[in-house]
Amino acid sequence: MSEVYASRRTRLRERCNASGSATALISRPANVRYLAGAAPHGAVLLLGGREDLLVCAGPLDDRTHEGRPDESLRVHHLRAAGGDPAVAAAGLAAGEGGDSLAVEEHHLTVARHRELRAVAPGLRLADLGGAVEQLRVVKDEEEISCLRIGAEIADQALGELLESILVGRTERHLALELERRLVDHGADGPAFPTSVATGPHAGLRGHRPTDRRVEEGDFLSVCLGAGYRGYRCEIGRTFVIGTSPADWQIELYDLVFAAQRAGREALAPGVACRDVDRAARQIMSSAGHSEGLSALTGHGVGLEIEEDPQLTPAAMGKLDACVPVTVEPGVHLPGRGGVRIDDTLVVRPEADGGPELLTITTKELLAL
Amino acid sequence: MSEVYASRRTRLRERCNASGSATALISRPANVRYLAGAAPHGAVLLLGGREDLLVCAGPLDDRTHEGRPDESLRVHHLRAAGGDPAVAAAGLAAGEGGDSLAVEEHHLTVARHRELRAVAPGLRLADLGGAVEQLRVVKDEEEISCLRIGAEIADQALGELLESILVGRTERHLALELERRLVDHGADGPAFPTSVATGPHAGLRGHRPTDRRVEEGDFLSVCLGAGYRGYRCEIGRTFVIGTSPADWQIELYDLVFAAQRAGREALAPGVACRDVDRAARQIMSSAGHSEGLSALTGHGVGLEIEEDPQLTPAAMGKLDACVPVTVEPGVHLPGRGGVRIDDTLVVRPEADGGPELLTITTKELLAL
Numbered sequence: 001m002s003e004v005y006a007s008r009r010t011r012l013r014e015r016c017n018a019s020g021s022a023t024a025l026i027s028r029p030a031n032v033r034y035l036a037g038a039a040p041h042g043a044v045l046l047l048g049g050r051e052d053l054l055v056c057a058g059p060l061d062d063r064t065h066e067g068r069p070d071e072s073l074r075v076h077h078l079r080a081a082g083g084d085p086a087v088a089a090a091g092l093a094a095g096e097g098g099d100s101l102a103v104e105e106h107h108l109t110v111a112r113h114r115e116l117r118a119v120a121p122g123l124r125l126a127d128l129g130g131a132v133e134q135l136r137v138v139k140d141e142e143e144i145s146c147l148r149i150g151a152e153i154a155d156q157a158l159g160e161l162l163e164s165i166l167v168g169r170t171e172r173h174l175a176l177e178l179e180r181r182l183v184d185h186g187a188d189g190p191a192f193p194t195s196v197a198t199g200p201h202a203g204l205r206g207h208r209p210t211d212r213r214v215e216e217g218d219f220l221s222v223c224l225g226a227g228y229r230g231y232r233c234e235i236g237r238t239f240v241i242g243t244s245p246a247d248w249q250i251e252l253y254d255l256v257f258a259a260q261r262a263g264r265e266a267l268a269p270g271v272a273c274r275d276v277d278r279a280a281r282q283i284m285s286s287a288g289h290s291e292g293l294s295a296l297t298g299h300g301v302g303l304e305i306e307e308d309p310q311l312t313p314a315a316m317g318k319l320d321a322c323v324p325v326t327v328e329p330g331v332h333l334p335g336r337g338g339v340r341i342d343d344t345l346v347v348r349p350e351a352d353g354g355p356e357l358l359t360i361t362t363k364e365l366l367a368l
Numbered sequence: 369m370s371e372v373y374a375s376r377r378t379r380l381r382e383r384c385n386a387s388g389s390a391t392a393l394i395s396r397p398a399n400v401r402y403l404a405g406a407a408p409h410g411a412v413l414l415l416g417g418r419e420d421l422l423v424c425a426g427p428l429d430d431r432t433h434e435g436r437p438d439e440s441l442r443v444h445h446l447r448a449a450g451g452d453p454a455v456a457a458a459g460l461a462a463g464e465g466g467d468s469l470a471v472e473e474h475h476l477t478v479a480r481h482r483e484l485r486a487v488a489p490g491l492r493l494a495d496l497g498g499a500v501e502q503l504r505v506v507k508d509e510e511e512i513s514c515l516r517i518g519a520e521i522a523d524q525a526l527g528e529l530l531e532s533i534l535v536g537r538t539e540r541h542l543a544l545e546l547e548r549r550l551v552d553h554g555a556d557g558p559a560f561p562t563s564v565a566t567g568p569h570a571g572l573r574g575h576r577p578t579d580r581r582v583e584e585g586d587f588l589s590v591c592l593g594a595g596y597r598g599y600r601c602e603i604g605r606t607f608v609i610g611t612s613p614a615d616w617q618i619e620l621y622d623l624v625f626a627a628q629r630a631g632r633e634a635l636a637p638g639v640a641c642r643d644v645d646r647a648a649r650q651i652m653s654s655a656g657h658s659e660g661l662s663a664l665t666g667h668g669v670g671l672e673i674e675e676d677p678q679l680t681p682a683a684m685g686k687l688d689a690c691v692p693v694t695v696e697p698g699v700h701l702p703g704r705g706g707v708r709i710d711d712t713l714v715v716r717p718e719a720d721g722g723p724e725l726l727t728i729t730t731k732e733l734l735a736l
Binding site for chain 2: 081183
């Protein structure tokens with residue numbers, strides 16, 4: 001297992017050398033975890049130089065942090081409480097005679113960056129940019145396996161909820177119920193705050209559950225995800241409460257379903273990210289729904305629930321095989337509600353059957 | 369209600385003028401919420417200049433964000449999706465002919481700061497430092513009332529759990545159960561991830577619940593908190609499972625109890641923060657427990673679960689009346705477990721009866 005982390009660090013080191021920096025300081029927690037197996041609170045990874053080093057803040061307060069640190073990686077604990085591992089790491093890099101250090105300027109604050117410069121004035125600080133995020137985009141089969149298991153767990157939790165009585169229950173309670181079931185089925189925890197949106201809230205992306213109760217005739221849209229070994233994915237479905245959906249509800253649902261299907265079917269290695277977005281978006285705008293649409297059709301998933309690539313109108317870049325993404329178009333009509341349908345899929349070559357759907361709960365419109 | 373926010377902004381503006389910057393850009397979410405009543409995702413507050421302005425990222429995706437924006441505050445929504453409100457705000461400040469802008473260098477990343485400079489090259493960017501955090505330290509009675517209600521909610525949730533069967537249940541399940549009860553009793557949600565630590569995990573600060581099951585003879589330490597109208601506080605208690613605690617457990621518990629009491633009794637307006645820490649710490653180190661102690665005895669609470677002031681050995685500054693803090697010493701013996709006792713109190717003048725204890729669950733050692 002530790003060869004995986006060591007080889008990721010090697011790949012990063014090679015990229016750094018190619019762009020002129022012999023050493024790099026990784027501080028974004030998901031990036032530290034990707035390269036070191038775990039990211040104790042505040043820990044940073046110093047790459048290059050004599051050897052790779054994980055610098056942790058003080059003695060480990062709690063050894064059951066998420067993930068297991070790569071045993072082949074040396075760990076340095078700060079002696080004094082309250083010290084900043086990034087500052088200590090910069091000091092170490094300077095002490096080893098380095099002349100430059102690439103840092104994550106999209107993560108370090110101005111204040112911390114200044115402290116690094118103060119402790120290592122001879123060190124030229126360069127920008128690592130999103131080098132680790134780029135490495136993380138294409139997943140290996142072990143990572144995909146974790147996402148697959150997470151998706152199963154989310155499917156199970158959602159399936160159980162659908163068998164229970166929903167009318168009269170609050171959004172908050174349903175969300176908590178879903179999160180309990182995620183953990184029951186083996187999740188580390190929810191991948192993100194569970195969203196349960198009833199009636200006029202339905203279809204909103206990222207709606208935080210309120211005390212509104214489920215009523216007959218409501219749209220009910222649910223979005224949840226499981227974390228499994230650090231990997232996060234998501235599923236979103238919209239239902240109608242009661243025996244007979246209204247015509248406008250069926251019409252809206254069919255539209256979003258068609259848009260989401262177009263998005264899914266557009267996924268293939270080599271396809272431009274913006275083209276996937278357009279495939280979904282144009283179906284909805286041609287039906288007159290350009291207002292009320294989300295800014296994004298989908299996004300990558302992995303150690304973070306939202307990572308590269310983005311499936312948006314202005315996205316640069318293309319998809320590759322083994323890139324997991326969500327396809328989650330939706331429409332929200334203020335005061336009335338709306339529909340959102342969200343799957344996590346892995347881009348696969350067409351020869352291998354096209355995109356692998358991880359979240360297999362039915363997308364048929366269910367009346368509950 | 370909006371007068372509260374307007375008057376906070378006035379006080380901040382006065383501080384900025386006094387230190388030479390006419391305009392300020394607030395980006396840390398808790399600080400935006402403190403000054404504007406709400407902090408929609410990514411929103412920033414532009415202060416000074418013609419009028420105060422809340423700059424939000426695109427149209428509100430979801431109007432049920434936490435908190436209610438101050439109605440007297442003007443709001444500007446970015447038209448294009450994906451824009452950075454901080455960059456837009458800097459552009460607006462430059463456009464109004466300002467010559468300097470104070471920003472939160474402990475929050476803005478190097479990359480964002482560079483974008484601000486690029487969009488407003490004529491604007492001198494200064495550091496606001498922790499000006500808003502300092503304003504937030506002393507709470508008004510409305511804020512203290514929210515903390516008091518949050519503490520009641522946490523007390524109730526904990527009390528209910530203690531009446532249930534614990535042996536055989538996992539840390540994870542107990543944590544989820546506590547969080548459900550917090551919401552049942554009216555919390556926005558948990559103030560932070562609930563910590564349930566059994567047996568050898570007990571006494572660790574910030575332990576993330578695992579699948580270990582509660583066993584007879586275990587120490588069980590629990591730490592939870594409720595969010596209420598954005599305000600967060602915490603309570604931590606340690607119990608013994610079974611009918612008769614072992615001698616070493618009673619001894620350890622009495623020690624931590626004495627240390628925590630000393631910390632609580634040290635709280636008064638004008639007392640140095642480091643003296644509160646020392647009052648608790650010296651009781652434990654004089655019993656030979658200098659290893660295994662936390663770096664901090666307590667911390668302020670408010671819109672964030674951990675805010676100024678810090679009660680640590682190196683802390684500068686003194687306490688004031690109406691400052692809410694935790695007092696949470698503990699000791700952890702690797703492989704054996706430990707004890708942590710955590711209260712939230714409000715510093716009050718001795719003439720008014722000394723510190724107001726918000727978390728009133730008994731601190732007597734209970735065998736459950």
